[in-house]
Amino acid sequence: MDAGRGRSENIDPADQWVLNPNTGEYELRLSPSAPQSPGPRQAPVPGPRRRPDATTAPPAAPDRDVPPPRRRRSTPEEPPPGRRGRKGGKPAGRSRTKKALLWTGGTMAFVLVATAAGGYLYLKHLEGNVDTIDVGDAGASSFRKNEAFNILIIGTDRRTGEGNSGYGDKNSVGHADTTILLHVSKDRSNATAMSIPRDLIVDIPECSTKLEDGTEKVIPGLQQVRFNRSLGESDRDPGCTMQTVKEFSGIKPDHFMMVDFNAVKTLTSAVDGVTVCLNRPIKDTKSKLDLPKGESKIEGEQALAFVRTRKAYQNSSDLDRIKVQQQFLGSLMRKMSSSDTLTNPKKLIKLAEAATDALTVDKAIGKASTLKDVALELKKVPTKNITFTTVPVKDNPAEVVKATVVVAEAAPQVFDMIKNDVSFTEVKKQKKKEKAAVAARLKGTKADASEVRVRILNGGAESGSAQNQLVYLQNQEGVTKSENAGNAEAAQTKTTLEYAPDQADQARRLAAIMGLSGSAMKPGESVTNAQGLPTMTLILGKDFKGPGIKLDSSSAKTPDVEKSTADKVECAG
Template sequence: MNSNPMYMEYVDDADPQPAPRRGWRILGWVCIGLSAVMVAGSLTAYGLYRKAFGNISHEDVNAQLGPNRPKKLNNAMNILLIGSDSRAGANVKYGRSYRNVAPRSDTMILLHLSPGGGQALGISFPRDLVIPIPACKNRKGETVPAQSSAMINSSFTNGGAACVILTIEHLTHIRIDHFMQVDFTGFKNITKAVGGVPVCLSKPVNDRHSGLRLSKGKHVISGETALAYVRTRYGLGDGSDTSRIKRQQKFMGALANKAMSAGVLSNPKKLYSLMNATTKSLTTDKELTPQVMMDIAQEMQGMTSGKLRFVTVPSGPDPADPNRVVLSDAAQPFFAAVRNDTTVPKEPAARGPKIPPSQVRVRVYNGSGITGQARRVADDLESQGFQVTVGGNAPSTTAATKVLYGSGADQQAATLAALIPSKPQPAARGKGARPGVVDLVVGKNWTNLKSAGAGIPKQQGEVRASDDICKET
């Protein structure tokens, strides 16, 4: 273990004291869930809730960011959501001994709002993700040297929101438009403002570390109980941080679903209480004004909880240190799908007869070398109406995606190939071919279907805000 406190493992269940600094990192998920909802759906009553918007603090980060940033490729909106454990101001009661310690962030989520509205994806970056950190300027304008390998959350300690923005842009090549930084004093009020958050336990829990005591089954929790639920690690799941992150995503989805329900949005008193609790804990960039938030909200009017997804960036254990995480091979294709996310394109008129997806039978084979890729591609194809089965792994990995077909399926193969950005040329398949069936061999160059949802394939283990709270992920 590194002796530098910046990289120390934060064992947030080790201290039974109420609300210690280490446990409060979890609460960023909760406040961030409300931030996402506020941007995407709850801003339509701007005139009525003007006072709540006045609670928001703003920070000018332009000088720290500089000019060398990724280009914006489309009309998507990318907002970086950061949870801060600052002990400034009212937060001092959650750890006086940390008043003069630089704040840390162990919650970083890139909220991607697709072009045209109606779809949103929250991408979580684990606190223990080890990546290169680029040089950046801190709040005093001093240059913080680059690091070839460091935990991602050190970027916030080094230089605040601006350094996190540069770090994630450097990692993903995705242009970040705005940031929202949240501290945790409003957590209890937020969970109370929505009338409590539903959760589902597969077994009873009595965790002395977090103080959580609940029976098996469904509960609606808020305040201190909700705090204990998001903090607990060893009382639920397999005791891993990965298991806890998944549970936190489900909690955030349930919170967002509750906040987006008619019972909250149509009730001025509840909506004002919710927004007031959230905005008191919110800091944004100077350009993310209430009017800009209004513009975003108007574009996202079609948002429903079923179109709000939460995923963890593709990653796995670091071979050099099982307590750390590194990006997996699926990460860069995933980032490419987010960068190139577009609205459903208008296809030119097809020459000759076109077979609709509902009449195309497809077998998907994984030639990418990425675990679970065939299943994810199959899900995207099914969402477009194709008849799909998963054939398993291809005999060997392949750089390029291939579309092969059996006798009588040449037109069906053309329908499928037209939706693949790499434009593979369909070819007749000999051995193993089935009459009337198209075989898709997913290669390393796979990104997404042209018209698959918002352009971002379904990810392994993703959570939707509309999911059944008792559903296993």
């Protein structure tokens, strides 16, 4: 049978995707009786969507090797927020739900269809589903496969998308209602998904956006306002939201992704539902959620109600809802990664279509090949090492009636850990790097901090690091016999501690304070300090993360914040 043309057999196109045992990849079967081969003839697939001209007839429906593009939704009642220049008329952002699901939902499907026969053409079809926005200098100009990266995942309260007229705020221009900063480590051993509360008080910096007529508009900044105003209001686009995140956290998002309400409904239906758990029965008249205590399987509208419910939980706050959404995402990730999903071509195609049709991204990752690269990199992260957390916050002390929050004391450490690529989970790969002989340097007695004598040099860290570390060691750790020795002769990548054999107990104490690994400890000859006394030498390398932040992520004490991982079932409510 010619896979590029319909036949009377009425075979479901998804059933034509088969696993080739010789290559380990999925490919289209061109004939029921034809042998599988590494390079079968490519079948025509739908191309990117195009807006039909008023004077021309719409293109004929594509052949049925893969699902055809869906009909374009009706034009929204008002222009969507943010930069224009997107393909088609899909609104910029429209979801109140946790948006990390789009990279879990589309990743596996992207990977498998991309490696199959005709996979590139199908990716071009999926590219046609995706809308793009130019955020200029707010994001990276390209996707870097060999570096850590940050994706800002945004959802808004705008009422757009088929079947969503009853959700969100009726007159909203589309604020940043639900936002996650997703950090993926350089070695792909772990990832952190940090939720940003919509009611967090921040400063929104001045930003520019490109209007529908192509002109640039500079939007003045705002001081001490809710984070959700960083999108939509005064034509602020996702680039403005990205700049706001950098302003209050110091973390620069490289790219952004936005999806609509339909993503929760279509993705959960594509995998035949996900399992969630409640500590008590929930019956919410506002979201229409009605679930018993214990485990339940949800999909479609019921899944959307689950992630939107707020009043039924504890304090009826957005922070309560964030916890529930994180637990939902963990369940969805497990279902996406299950063998039942990965070996079912029909589900994979549904996932790819659902994820991309709901997706708006920055232009730097809007191409089919780049989206595939992003998916492949995300696929490398083990589920058990994906940590969900939230910006540490506390009630706004300026308010009598508590309605907003501000960053708490633990927030800077959380931001620094993400910015410096430090995992919130214990990664086995990192533990195995220490060989027994090197690790032995850490074993043995430790001197009191007051007995540790060390001179500190800056060998590639940020300017002022030696003095800042000196102040920290003296005032916070009791290492009073320490001095700033200026700059090292040459910059170095790693922080090191050089010491004489009779200073080993002092070295072990300082290593424990700073989280130095055995490989960072360098036995050698003793040197003298400014008073002519024997001292160790601490050289702060480019990996130095700041005073009080441990260098060895596997042994670092993480801040006391609520967090969960994607591999564990947890009950909400």
